[in-house]
Amino acid sequence: MQSFLETTLSKLYTDHNSLEKLTYVVPSKRAATFLIKYISSFLKAPVFSPKIYSIEEFIAEIADLEYASNTALLFELYTSYSKTPIQQKDDFNSFLKWGQTLLQDFNEINRYLIDDKTLFSYLSSIQKLKSWGVTDTKTELISNYLAFWTSLPKIYNDFNTQLLNKRKGYQGLVYQEASKAIEAYLELQYQQTFVFIGFNALNKAESSIIQKFLANGNSEIYFDIDAYFLKDSIHSASYFIRYYKKNWTYFSSNSLKGITENYSKKKSIQIIGVPKSVSQAKYSGSLIKKLHASNNLKKTALVLADETLLNPILNAIPEKISEANITMGLTLRNTTLASFFEAIFELHINNGKNGFFYQDVLKFLSNPYAAILLSSDGMDYSKKIKDTIHKNNWVYLKLEQIQSIIPSKDTSTLQLFNSSLNTHSLIQLLQNTILILKEKASDENNSFDLEQLYHSYKIGNQIEEHLNSSDFAINTKSLKSLFFELLSKETLDFRGNPTEGLQIMGMLESRVLDFETVIITSVNEGILPSGKSNNSFIPYDVKLEFGLPTYKEKDAIYTYHFYRLLQRAKNVYLIYNTEPDVLEGGEKSRFINQLLTDENINQYISHTIASPNVKSNATKDSSVKKSPLLLEELKLLAAKGFSPTSLTNYIRNPLGFYRQHVLKIDVLEEVEESIALNTFGTIIHDSLEDLYRPFIERVLTPEMLLGLKERVPVIIERNFLKSHLGADLTKGKNLIIYNVIIKYLEDFIKNEISLIKNHQIKLLGVEQNLAIELNISELDFPIVLKGKIDRIDELDGQLRIIDYKTGNVTQAEVELMDWDTLIEDKKYNKAFQLLCYALMYSSKESVSSFEAGIIPIKKLSLGIIRFATKASSRGSKNYQIDDEVLSSFQLQLKTLILEIFNPEIPFVEKEV
Known part of the structure; x- marks a missing residue:
């Protein structure tokens, strides 16, 4: 196969007996590279390379103008827009949303040599018709909108004038000026032969310029089109070339060159x-x-x-x-470095009076470039900051808090957390940050990072230069929009042959x-x-x-x-x-x-x-065998103590128990903007403890409890802030939750007052920590059961062990008919926990009989939901926990512990 360029050069060599004396114009720089390669294959001796232009380079030479950067064009266009008499002008950030579109339209108007006055008048009239109404009175918004369309000619002319004064232009302006300068250029180049190769869709300016070269008599044009398409009068592939053949004066006496017949060949x-x-x-x-x-x-x-x-x-x-x-x-906008810059901008855009929002800080710290900046002497300070945020539950952060974590770190890097930066300071800080990253990339000889940083620094320089020379100010949001508009147009070029x-x-x-x-x-x-x-x-x-x-x-x-x-x-x-x-x-x-x-x-x-091969593998039940090393870990865990919650976790899902309590893989620690359910329960438990602790070993009276009501808001606020550092209780979800907890505790006290009018309650303990060692003869190592009982009291002389629950609880969950279900069905987890508390308490105190139950904080009207046993579904309920009940429970507890330590029974996954 002979390529189009090879075929064209062969024809030119035959006609001119030389290739190096011609000047070539091709559609792109890429085409120019291949053209040089093919020209060299025709040469038999070294020669100076002929002039080869891409069409944009060629027209810029004719116009004697430079192409302005996109940054410069946007700033110049906004300056021209700012000079208009429009009453309410958009700020720079709003302008960026439509400025690029307007620039593109100006580009098209110039490239197609359109009469701008007529076009803008046409557009303005259309908008007036759209806004036409029965009355002449127009709203301020519509008047402002119409003023924009009326001002388009002024914007266009001022914009073009400013650029031409600097000998620069956008593509359309350069093409328009080249169309005006073509005659003078041809006079200087009258002896030179120009060859236009491989063009298809030409705008009016290109078409006009090329036709004048062809009319000059010593230039040629070669189209790359197959006769198969050219003969088809409706095929879009030859749409433009058919038009040129029909309408260009040159083709009235010259035939099309470059036509081949390859498409219909076998392939x-x-x-x-x-x-x-x-x-x-x-x-x-x-x-x-x-x-x-x-x-x-x-x-x-x-x-x-x-x-x-x-x-x-x-x-x-x-x-x-x-x-x-x-x-x-590769577009720079799609790189990790771009996401790093985005994180910095988001930090400062969302910065408020309380400081930086923790999610913006975490997003910044999670970027690998942040880790590079905040690492020294083998210490990853970015991780240290993240851990501190989670530990202290900081919802908002200020520079001082960051400095308290890493006081010795380079101050220029920490300025990224300075909330008082203006737009100029921020872009300068970005440039300094890029230089720091450049030094680190140079030390590691990371060419990819160096290339990204170079292009980013170049964009920053352009923005900084225009910020310093512009008469208008832009905010951080506008700066971000501009920066990323430029990043999206900047590419990292790959190197290769x-x-x-x-x-x-x-x-x-x-x-x-x-x-x-x-x-x-x-x-x-x-x-x-x-x-x-x-x-x-x-x-x-x-x-x-x-x-x-x-x-x-x-x-x-x-x-x-x-x-x-x-x-x-x-x-x-x-x-x-x-x-x-x-x-x-x-x-x-x-x-x-x-x-x-x-x-x-x-x-x-x-x-x-085509579709990918998908192999179906039978899913295996997840399980972990108990190795000798794992059993040793379980023994250590047993010596420290099993809590009722950990044992119910095993009943619910043995593999989950293994992950959480053996491997210590806990739920991901997150900052709570508004409190989670477990924190909600903690606040209620801690507040009830603070309220009732002064009354231990005393009989409750209405006067005592009425005095508690005044203390409720203060105690809840204190426990709220203890469990949820940095919480703002003046607004949002936290304010709602704060008031909900107040309501729950006020209702709790109200219920107690109502109860003690007809009954006597003596408080024996609150939040009492207990631990006992279980006697399991089959095991030769200690097994400790530990826990905290929320409340112990006597109601009319009846001893009660009480557990507070903020979730839903039903009587069926704490009623046992078959003891085996206690450690087989997770439904009875609450009953299991009550019996654990009962066993621990009875082991410490000599009591023969007592009750245990749950007070549902959200449904206080249900009263205490007491643990009970019964012989059948319709049998009578026994609410007393005595030696017989505890003995039956101990047998179940022993069975459960022996199962946990049985090396033959693996930890298996259960559906939760």
């Missing part, structure tokens, strides 16, 4: 449908692996219609591939290049072609009226690039997503349907649906 086209984007990347990787094995990678291109697939594609490429050239670059090995590129990078094997991904509607998206202030009908491009022209461009890739290729793989959605494109592309219905080409096509 293999495989259409493969795979589910989702990642599967496309994986499938592409497997294709590349096969091609590498057969030595067919040298003339292979992997074309990404959706360039966001670059990262998964890079991960899917086999390690064996030694040579690959990536043309599109641009003409060797596997070529990975986007659709536009494939212009004028030919490959024997082509793999195209994401061949779905909405991606290839991109659909009817119209990010513009100019309505569709106005674009038609003024000759501006619409989605139809955009579709024709994609059609041309798609079919051009297929023209000379021998092997084509078209991969599409079979599971379309909004984010990943629609159904398979119309291009695939066109191929399948083309009688001249469908004989070479195969269509398959």
